[in-house]
Amino acid sequence: MTFTQELIEKNLSVWQQCLDSPFLQQLGAGTLDEACFKGYIVDDSLYLREYAKVFAWGMTKAEDLDAIRTYYSLLSFVNEGEGATRLVYLNRYGLDDHSIQHLPQRPENLAYTGCMIKAARDGKGAPECMMACLPCMVSYQWIFQRLLQQYPNVRETPFWPLVRDYTSQSYEQACQSWLAYTDRICQDLDAERKAQCSEIFRECSLHELHFWEMSLQPRTDLP
Numbered sequence: 001m002t003f004t005q006e007l008i009e010k011n012l013s014v015w016q017q018c019l020d021s022p023f024l025q026q027l028g029a030g031t032l033d034e035a036c037f038k039g040y041i042v043d044d045s046l047y048l049r050e051y052a053k054v055f056a057w058g059m060t061k062a063e064d065l066d067a068i069r070t071y072y073s074l075l076s077f078v079n080e081g082e083g084a085t086r087l088v089y090l091n092r093y094g095l096d097d098h099s100i101q102h103l104p105q106r107p108e109n110l111a112y113t114g115c116m117i118k119a120a121r122d123g124k125g126a127p128e129c130m131m132a133c134l135p136c137m138v139s140y141q142w143i144f145q146r147l148l149q150q151y152p153n154v155r156e157t158p159f160w161p162l163v164r165d166y167t168s169q170s171y172e173q174a175c176q177s178w179l180a181y182t183d184r185i186c187q188d189l190d191a192e193r194k195a196q197c198s199e200i201f202r203e204c205s206l207h208e209l210h211f212w213e214m215s216l217q218p219r220t221d222l223p
């Protein structure tokens, strides 16, 4: 079993709780209140802005071009794939990136991005940086694939563009290559550093769960 397979296995119960969260279950069934979804999209947009800073810290410690290429590929997915879908949703709600930048991240969101940025800032290098962003990328693939199996009719709901992004073959391939890169750089780490990495992965998985729980409440500060 590779290191990332081990990490995923250890955290599957948390990801299962994400999948079972009322927000995702209602999203799959198409019954989710769009005010909650709107709040999620706004917080997620603010989250992705902060997410970019994780790689800014990662870049300063990069020891080879492989690390830089991986960070670039992660960021370009945020910007091109997810970014495009998010913008369609923001527009649908009469918002755009500019009009939401002044809004605060809700506390669970802030706690999550704070944790990721700290891991990349205080960590020794690429392994810690990848640990901070692996749960977000890989849990989405795991969760949305299962959600689509459970609710094939989600294709007929307003939430399909989001589900489609994370269930596409190209997203699965991208995840595989990010995982393979992580396994490569973690191969020769000593036990102590592996344990620290595992702790970051755990913490960020729990933050994913808290983000889904937070999203069941609509934001109260949106136009």
Ligand SMILES: Cc1ncc(C[n+]2csc(CCO)c2C)c(N)n1
Binding pocket: 044, 047, 051, 074, 077, 078, 082, 133, 136, 137, 140, 208, 211
């Ligand atoms: C709270 C939250 N968690 C995870 C994602 C998914 N995600 C974030 S960045 C990225 C690109 C590759 O890592 C992916 C898939 C999200 N949008 N919002």
